[in-house]
């Protein structure tokens with residue numbers, strides 16, 4: 001008898017519930033499309049409205065949003081960290097089966113989540129406005145600011161990091177005393193349901209954290225237009241981000257947008273080439289099967305070390321083992337969807353058509369074992385001419401284009417010549433070159449002789465078409481707070 005896939009109810013008003021319509025959809029494993037990982041409710045506008053009503057009630061009646069309860073909120077977030085730690089292995093397996101990334105990376109995402117919740121829990125008792133006394137003519141006036149929660153916040157998530165990006169939004173939103181409604185990507189709803197179920201167990205009051213699963217055009221759009229939702233924290237593509245921005249700003253909502261990127265990295269001739277090649281391959285381009293917003297997506301290498309560096313990159317890339325993410329021997333899982341893989345193939349075909357050389361990969365792995373998932377070999381494209389689409393558009397898959405440059409000025413000019421501005425990396429031992437790169441690069445984040453690292457202690461976000469606002473760090477919390485400014489007459493001066 002065929003195994004019946006588990007049903008995961010979405011979470012509204014503290015309970016796991018089906019969609020108002022009763023409809024469901026299946027979630028499949030990108031490494032084996034025949035496997036149904038689970039079944040989720042096909043939510044719609046009514047479900048977002050139900051979640052918003054529950055959030056509104058919870059903000060009116062529960063202790064959660066009160067300014068003097070931030071330490072208690074911090075304790076709940078720490079309890080949540082404990083619960084996630086307890087269930088980490090099961091959660092990591094679910095994430096790998098639903099998203100495709102290797103198990104080790106799934107554990108890494110859960111670590112990023114717990115680190116982020118722990119970091120924001122530390123703001124308990126520390127969210128503060130300020131008090132000053134001023135003279136107004138012959139009067140003394142106390143002027144005061146309070147940092148209040150915004151109210152109901154919507155978190156719209158992409159498929160590539162359904163756990164860490166959940167934390168980057170939900171942890172600061174909750175710490176600030178808001179209610180939050182989460183809309184996962186259409187293909188990764190299950191892990192976000194499980195994470196939100198644990199929030200209820202940790203003691204977040206019913207209605208304060210909901211998750212509504214379902215299509216972008218109804219669930220996503222209702223989040224943007226619903227008048228009760230006062231802030232949208234969005235991560236996804238630039239194309240969709242622009243639509244969300246237009247809809248949300250028309251309704252004067254707070255908006256943060258973490259959007260696409262085509263991050264450049266420059267390898268200078270004085271760099272530690274072995275370390276650079278290993279880092280770029282292992283932690284830069286092919287992590288998460290190339291589906292990371294911050295990543296090494298364009299590589300510029302000084303001409304006098306170019307050939308040697310390509311050899312190192314080829315060696316490192318050929319060491320990577322593609323396969324099912326639950327196999328401990330696997331270094332890189334499948335592309336998340338069939339369409340995603342076709343887009344990657346189109347980038348490679350275009351680059352080859354205009355004259356690039358495929359130095360590694362460039363195809364699907366051969367053989368019947370590979371037919372059930374969306375596998376693609378880690379691919380190096382060298383001598384990629386200027387006209388190739390991959391220099392301009394975001395390629396969201398395991399393909400690294402490489403090009404020769406003569407100077408850092410030339411590299412910077414090329415690195416800046418896209419609409420994007422998320423992250424950027426440089427490899428050099430020269431302080432002067434580091435300073436020139438940091439000052440000249442148009443990006444929100446810079447990595448110097450290091451992998452594309454994100455940690456809760458410091459802000460994350462892009463410039464230009466890569467977004468607006470910041471997540472993580474103190475700035476990430478400030479994005480979820482309103483300032484109320486109060487003037488109180490004290491007496492005669």
Ligand code: NAD
Pocket residue numbers: 156157158159160161165183184185186215216217219220221224235236237238240241243244257258259260261292293294394396422462466467
């Ligand atoms: P996407 O833009 O297709 O979808 C993102 C989310 O928006 C999904 O939940 C989707 O259902 C929803 N959505 C789609 N249309 C909508 C609409 N009209 N109204 C409201 N919601 C809508 O992105 P994706 O393919 O899931 O993720 C990949 C993209 O995300 C890449 O471009 C990547 O660079 C970007 N990304 C950026 C960051 C960052 O921090 N800057 C992080 C991760 C991913």
